[in-house]
Amino acid sequence: MRAVFPADKGRRAFLQSLGASAALAALSQFFPLKTATEIFAAGGPIEKKDLKVGFIPITCATPIIMAKPMAFYEKQGLNVDVIKTAGWAVIRDKTINKEYDAAHMLSPMPLAITMGVGSKSIPYTMPAVENINGQAITLAIKHKDKRDPKDWKGMKFAVPFDFSMHNYLLRYYVAEHGIDPDQDIQIRAVPPPEMVANLRADNIDGFLAPDPVNQRAVYDGVGFIHILSKEIWDRHPCCAFAASKEFVTETPNTYAALLKAIIDATAFAHKPENRKQIAEAIAPANYLNQPVTVVEQVLTGTFADGLGNVKKVPDRIDFDPFPWQSFAIWIMTQMKRWGQIKGDVDYAKIAEEVFLATDTAKLMKEVGLAPPPATSKTLVVMGKTFDPAKPEDYLKSFKIKKVV
Amino acid sequence: MKTASLTGRAAVVSLALLFSLLVAWHLATRDTGTAQRMDPEYAKLMGVTATQGKSAMPGPIDVGAKLWEHLRRPFYDNGPNDKGVGIQLAFSIARVLTGYLLAILVAVPVGFLIGMSPLMSKALDPFIQVLKPISPLAWMPLALYTIKDSSLSAIFVIFICSLWPTLINTAFGVASVRREWLNVAKTLEVGTLRRAFTIILPAAAPTILTGMRISIGIAWLVIVAAEMLVGGTGIGYFVWNEWNNLSITNVITAILVIGIVGMLLDLMLARLTRLVTFPE
Numbered sequence: 001m002r003a004v005f006p007a008d009k010g011r012r013a014f015l016q017s018l019g020a021s022a023a024l025a026a027l028s029q030f031f032p033l034k035t036a037t038e039i040f041a042a043g044g045p046i047e048k049k050d051l052k053v054g055f056i057p058i059t060c061a062t063p064i065i066m067a068k069p070m071a072f073y074e075k076q077g078l079n080v081d082v083i084k085t086a087g088w089a090v091i092r093d094k095t096i097n098k099e100y101d102a103a104h105m106l107s108p109m110p111l112a113i114t115m116g117v118g119s120k121s122i123p124y125t126m127p128a129v130e131n132i133n134g135q136a137i138t139l140a141i142k143h144k145d146k147r148d149p150k151d152w153k154g155m156k157f158a159v160p161f162d163f164s165m166h167n168y169l170l171r172y173y174v175a176e177h178g179i180d181p182d183q184d185i186q187i188r189a190v191p192p193p194e195m196v197a198n199l200r201a202d203n204i205d206g207f208l209a210p211d212p213v214n215q216r217a218v219y220d221g222v223g224f225i226h227i228l229s230k231e232i233w234d235r236h237p238c239c240a241f242a243a244s245k246e247f248v249t250e251t252p253n254t255y256a257a258l259l260k261a262i263i264d265a266t267a268f269a270h271k272p273e274n275r276k277q278i279a280e281a282i283a284p285a286n287y288l289n290q291p292v293t294v295v296e297q298v299l300t301g302t303f304a305d306g307l308g309n310v311k312k313v314p315d316r317i318d319f320d321p322f323p324w325q326s327f328a329i330w331i332m333t334q335m336k337r338w339g340q341i342k343g344d345v346d347y348a349k350i351a352e353e354v355f356l357a358t359d360t361a362k363l364m365k366e367v368g369l370a371p372p373p374a375t376s377k378t379l380v381v382m383g384k385t386f387d388p389a390k391p392e393d394y395l396k397s398f399k400i401k402k403v404v
Numbered sequence: 405m406k407t408a409s410l411t412g413r414a415a416v417v418s419l420a421l422l423f424s425l426l427v428a429w430h431l432a433t434r435d436t437g438t439a440q441r442m443d444p445e446y447a448k449l450m451g452v453t454a455t456q457g458k459s460a461m462p463g464p465i466d467v468g469a470k471l472w473e474h475l476r477r478p479f480y481d482n483g484p485n486d487k488g489v490g491i492q493l494a495f496s497i498a499r500v501l502t503g504y505l506l507a508i509l510v511a512v513p514v515g516f517l518i519g520m521s522p523l524m525s526k527a528l529d530p531f532i533q534v535l536k537p538i539s540p541l542a543w544m545p546l547a548l549y550t551i552k553d554s555s556l557s558a559i560f561v562i563f564i565c566s567l568w569p570t571l572i573n574t575a576f577g578v579a580s581v582r583r584e585w586l587n588v589a590k591t592l593e594v595g596t597l598r599r600a601f602t603i604i605l606p607a608a609a610p611t612i613l614t615g616m617r618i619s620i621g622i623a624w625l626v627i628v629a630a631e632m633l634v635g636g637t638g639i640g641y642f643v644w645n646e647w648n649n650l651s652i653t654n655v656i657t658a659i660l661v662i663g664i665v666g667m668l669l670d671l672m673l674a675r676l677t678r679l680v681t682f683p684e
Contacts, residue, residue, distance in 0.1 A: 086635035193648035
């Protein structure tokens with residue numbers, strides 16, 4: 001038990017939520033944490049050097065992308081091809097098909113895949129968060145006087161995917177303003193690259209999207225940034241680096257090397273002084289295919305808001321690999337809140353299984369970062385506290401929801 | 405002499421149309437609009453469409469320059485996500501030809517079977533009628549799920565969409581071979597196989613090739629959409645990638661290239677059709 005949960009608090013929360021014997025039985029079914037820590041200690045030759053990692057061209061994928069041109073993969077002895085992919089459903093299917101060894105995903109996706117929501121159930125792991133913050137709600141210029149969400153009734157919004165932080169944050173945000181996201185507005189899934197074109201064509205009124213989509217809408221004069229996601233929930237997770245449990249168990253050394261490269265890149269991206277250099281590395285056609293100034297505005301946090309102001313928000317996007325298990329639990333409460341999952345959810349167990357916090361903590365130490373002592377923390381979303389030990393109480397506290 | 409002058413006059417009209425189209429296009433997109441008054445620091449962060457009110461639609465000169473740029477170095481390779489137009493086209497054409505040839509290998513024999521046997525024709529008809537109108541892209545999620553390979557899935561989609569025109573045309577061509585010819589064959593006691601190859605095949609060949617010509621056209625239409633969906637490589641991916649960058653110039657360039665390749669494929673099949681056509 002101690003090997004799996006080196007942090008006391010996490011272990012206690014886990015035991016509490018399940019009962020000790022049930023917890024042991026549950027743990028014996030699924031592998032990673034215990035063995036994973038041993039594997040890292042042992043080290044060994046890399047099983048597979050040539051890897052393919054899929055990504056969606058957005059700044060959330062910064063560590064995954066930049067690790068290629070800035071040679072973070074090479075440093076770990078890996079030959080990685082990062083492959084641009086058209087949408088989240090495709091990246092999911094290509095990863096499940098093993099065309100990709102690992103991929104950039106939205107942090108709710110590995111949870112959804114593991115639970116078999118929206119696809120067949122395959123045990124998935126998410127050993128690292130890519131970015132925190134870095135999203136925004138963008139509205140079409142014509143709505144520049146509708147800054148109060150109460151006026152948004154009947155409007156059409158886009159989010160990148162049903163299982164995305166964007167979907168949950170947008171729903172949370174409008175619900176806090178008394179708008180029912182299922183009744184009063186329309187939310188549809190549109191792949192990020194198609195969002196600006198749709199906004200320009202007036203197909204949608206706005207979106208909660210990853211960057212550089214928001215900044216690109218501003219750059220082309222079709223939209224303005226209504227609110228940064230950081231103002232909804234500061235330091236929320238967004239995208240993630242994900243791999244199947246099979247990849248983790250069958251090629252543990254490759255997995256460790258790959259994860260180390262990603263965490264190393266994430267640490268590099270965390271430093272504000274490196275951001276300009278990163279923007280130049282990831283803007284070309286091979287990666288994001290965007291004007292450098294757009295990417296730079298996103299990464300440096302000095303940006304035009306589309307209404308004539310230059311704003312300075314250095315932590316508009318930040319990079320922190322640690323996969324807090326409380327993030328996973330929060331995501332699952334929202335999945336349940338909006339009817340994506342039904343019935344009893346074993347929040348803590350799934351969080352432990354998918355968000356591989358211990359692996360990350362160990363590798364973070366190796367690259368000179370300080371991992372937090374616990375794997376769970378209390379969160380504050382729009383002024384409201386979330387206690388990961390009491391997800392059901394949290395869920396009950398919402399007036400607007402779709403739970404039956 | 406008469407026809408030559410007709411061709412000549414048609415060419416003149418074509419050129420005149422092209423010229424007026426280009427001029428109209430140029431005039432429509434030339435307008436730079438009024439420059440917006442902006443704080444210079446803010447303006448530096450914005451694109452030209454926002455700062456100068458310039459139309460996002462490129463003019464013919466921009467597109468021509470872009471086209472020249474692509475044609476000058478069609479085979480560059482800057483890694484897996486950024487390849488020259490030539491390489492992308494090669495990927496697309498390879499996919500189309502593979503799927504198309506597989507479809508022909510299936511469609512022609514099955515078409516023969518349907519055309520020669522009224523029983524099979526009736527029995528298979530409901531299947532064909534249901535499967536034929538399905539948009540090939542609707543197969544894509546199913547293909548990705550079952551075949552588990554995006555490249556093969558794209559080929560499968562091409563296969564399924566180019567199957568029907570050839571199949572139906574073959575069946576029709578085979579069924580409508582003139583009775584007299586078949587009767588002559590019967591009197592001469594020609595075997596089934598020999599009858600199929602020496603009488604029906606040459607007689608139905610023009611119809612079959614017309615079906616194949618329709619098939620290649622559809623296959624080329626579908627590949628672009630399929631590649632936009634799964635990405636990776638191909639001219640469809642190129643369009644998607646440039647859409648992602650909101651580069652209308654590149655998208656128009658790609659549209660032109662797609663049109664020209666489609667025309668060449670069609671011309672090839674048209675040549676083949678002419679080879680097998682016979683005067684009655």
